[in-house]
Amino acid sequence: MKQLTIKQIHSDLIEKKYSVVELTKYYLDRIKKYNTEYNIYLNVTESEALTQAKITDDKIQNEQNIKLLEGIPASIKDVIITKDVKTTAGSKMLENFIPPYDSTVVNRLKEQGMVLLGKTNCDAFAFGASTENSGYGPSKNPWDKAKVPGGSSGGSAAAVSADLCSYSLGTDTGGSIRQPAAFCGNVGLKLTYGRASRYGLIAMASSFDTPGPITRTVEDAAIVASTISGFDKYDSTTYNDSVPNYADQLTKNLNGTKIAVLAESFGEGVEEPVKNNVKRSISVFEKLGAQISEVSLPKLKYGISAYYILVPSEISSNMSRFDATRFGYLSNNAQTLLERQSNSREEVLEEEVKRRIMLGNYALSSGYYDAYYLKAAKIRTLIKQEFENTLKDYDVIISPTSPTVAFNLNEKKDDPLAMYLADIFTCPVNIAGLPAISIPCGFSDSNLPVGLQIIGRSREEQTVLNVAYAYEQATPWHTKFAEVFE
Amino acid sequence: MSLDINIVKKVAQLSRLNLTVSELEKFQKQLSTVLEYIDEIDKLDTSDIEPTLNISGTLNRTRADLIEPSLTVEQALQNAPTHSQNSFVVPYVFSSVKDNT
Numbered sequence: 001m002k003q004l005t006i007k008q009i010h011s012d013l014i015e016k017k018y019s020v021v022e023l024t025k026y027y028l029d030r031i032k033k034y035n036t037e038y039n040i041y042l043n044v045t046e047s048e049a050l051t052q053a054k055i056t057d058d059k060i061q062n063e064q065n066i067k068l069l070e071g072i073p074a075s076i077k078d079v080i081i082t083k084d085v086k087t088t089a090g091s092k093m094l095e096n097f098i099p100p101y102d103s104t105v106v107n108r109l110k111e112q113g114m115v116l117l118g119k120t121n122c123d124a125f126a127f128g129a130s131t132e133n134s135g136y137g138p139s140k141n142p143w144d145k146a147k148v149p150g151g152s153s154g155g156s157a158a159a160v161s162a163d164l165c166s167y168s169l170g171t172d173t174g175g176s177i178r179q180p181a182a183f184c185g186n187v188g189l190k191l192t193y194g195r196a197s198r199y200g201l202i203a204m205a206s207s208f209d210t211p212g213p214i215t216r217t218v219e220d221a222a223i224v225a226s227t228i229s230g231f232d233k234y235d236s237t238t239y240n241d242s243v244p245n246y247a248d249q250l251t252k253n254l255n256g257t258k259i260a261v262l263a264e265s266f267g268e269g270v271e272e273p274v275k276n277n278v279k280r281s282i283s284v285f286e287k288l289g290a291q292i293s294e295v296s297l298p299k300l301k302y303g304i305s306a307y308y309i310l311v312p313s314e315i316s317s318n319m320s321r322f323d324a325t326r327f328g329y330l331s332n333n334a335q336t337l338l339e340r341q342s343n344s345r346e347e348v349l350e351e352e353v354k355r356r357i358m359l360g361n362y363a364l365s366s367g368y369y370d371a372y373y374l375k376a377a378k379i380r381t382l383i384k385q386e387f388e389n390t391l392k393d394y395d396v397i398i399s400p401t402s403p404t405v406a407f408n409l410n411e412k413k414d415d416p417l418a419m420y421l422a423d424i425f426t427c428p429v430n431i432a433g434l435p436a437i438s439i440p441c442g443f444s445d446s447n448l449p450v451g452l453q454i455i456g457r458s459r460e461e462q463t464v465l466n467v468a469y470a471y472e473q474a475t476p477w478h479t480k481f482a483e484v485f486e
Numbered sequence: 487m488s489l490d491i492n493i494v495k496k497v498a499q500l501s502r503l504n505l506t507v508s509e510l511e512k513f514q515k516q517l518s519t520v521l522e523y524i525d526e527i528d529k530l531d532t533s534d535i536e537p538t539l540n541i542s543g544t545l546n547r548t549r550a551d552l553i554e555p556s557l558t559v560e561q562a563l564q565n566a567p568t569h570s571q572n573s574f575v576v577p578y579v580f581s582s583v584k585d586n587t
Contacts, residue, residue, distance in 0.1 A: 100561035194542040237542035305524045330567035342504035377537030433541040
């Protein structure tokens with residue numbers, strides 16, 4: 001039952017090689033074995049999982065047809081709400097929060113018969129790139145437990161890597177699906193902004209947040225993407241375009257595909273193993289029939305600055321809902337309304353959460369709004385235009401996902417700016433609202449995964465998936481698993 | 487460029503965060519470092535550029551003003567720290583109301 005993909009499980013279930021209950025118990029036992037050490041799951045929903053597993057087993061016993069995702073055990077990042085299942089956003093602010101409804105993306109997976117194994121660890125409110133900002137302790141990287149799994153969807157990526165679920169659902173605001181996927185050797189897909197609904201995502205930055213899959217293979221990501229995508233009346237930023245069956249339309253044919261290699265991929269600050277593996281991937285694409293050129297996008301280097309004004313600004317607004325009124329922690333030491341709000345937030349919000357709220361309120365406050373927020377919004381236009389112009393001449397842009405491989409726990413924890421610079425290749429994609437995927441492209445000498453990022457035109461996730469699929473099928477990386485978990 | 491500590495205090499108040507003295511000092515340092523890095527945005531000429539305030543491309547979506555199924559009162563209140571009957575309970579906003587002045 002090791003490291004199975006969605007289609008493998010589906011055909012095994014139909015052939016009755018094992019039952020859904022047996023498969024679910026396999027994952028639950030592994031979680032019991034490894035979760036204390038790796039701190040991947042915040043909440044394991046054992047009885048819900050086995051109940052759903054039995055429902056699907058009964059259908060199989062009765063010779064009824066089951067859907068592709070039916071009976072497949074999955075995990076969900078804890079910033080995505082699940083009805084009646086505790087959801088904490090990785091923060092002590094929501095330690096006891098029980099959502100009264102499901103997010104749209106979870107609802108769509110449940111409609112297909114997903115078996116929910118539990119909720120995975122993340123940086124508090126998704127603010128971070130290492131999972132070290134979680135109010136419940138960091139998760140550890142299955143490839144090396146002295147290293148971070150990346151973030152903010154670190155728990156989700158580690159869960160897939162450590163074979164503690166078949167796939168996971170995360171969120172990506174500045175790289176939070178792609179970067180942990182890169183650090184953990186998985187596939188992480190960020191959809192076009194508006195392709196999948198944000199309804200039920202605990203909001204971080206509303207014009208950046210995107211839910212998406214972390215999986216073992218590109219085909220699995222394509223399957224989950226088709227399921228969660230599509231117009232949602234509860235999210236007015238979703239668009240009406242029909243959702244293709246991305247998996248059925250995957251092709252390995254890259255003849256005539258024009259690929260731009262981001263020249264900045266090989267600059268200062270990018271580690272040698274990252275540069276080397278990304279360089280080597282170029283020859284794979286050439287063999288597959290693609291035309292490759294190096295292209296510079298000089299405005300992208302302003303991405304971090306623009307991002308760390310716009311996102312904290314939106315954060316500061318979204319975090320106002322945590323005022324001890326409708327949900328969340330209430331201080332024991334508060335009489336007046338002001339004390340109730342200020343003391344409750346002070347006592348439980350994690351440090352990075354406070355820092356981003358402060359940064360955002362500063363950038364939006366009177367006297368600073370024009371110099372910071374408005375200026376950053378104009379840079380957003382410039383970055384978006386630069387991507388769009390480049391993608392008129394090329395089908396995709398490739399770059400490293402992250403300038404480094406997984407770093408040590410505690411290494412960047414006390415240096416906020418160093419942590420922010422981890423997003424240098426990923427956050428411009430969210431600034432522009434484009435689709436992008438991270439796929440494994442090799443390893444460092446210390447056997448840590450390196451991720452390759454493929455960025456496409458708005459609403460063209462099929463092209464992104466195809467380029468990724470062609471590369472994946474021509475390379476061995478998707479067959480490599482972390483040693484501890486063999 | 488170091489942020490004035492009084493500005494940090496003001497922002498903390500806007501943020502509804504009752505920060506400790508040591509937190510104020512730490513954030514003063516850290517925010518100053520981040521803002522110093524961010525100051526590079528002054529290098530870009532954006533005088534003729536419109537800001538991007540809408541990334542989805544969708545505009546005002548409306549629906550008919552009809553009542554649809556929603557949360558029950560119990561569900562809406564289930565996570566409230568203090569509630570009474572059908573309401574969330576909060577302290578008085580205006581002290582004049584409380585003191586009847």
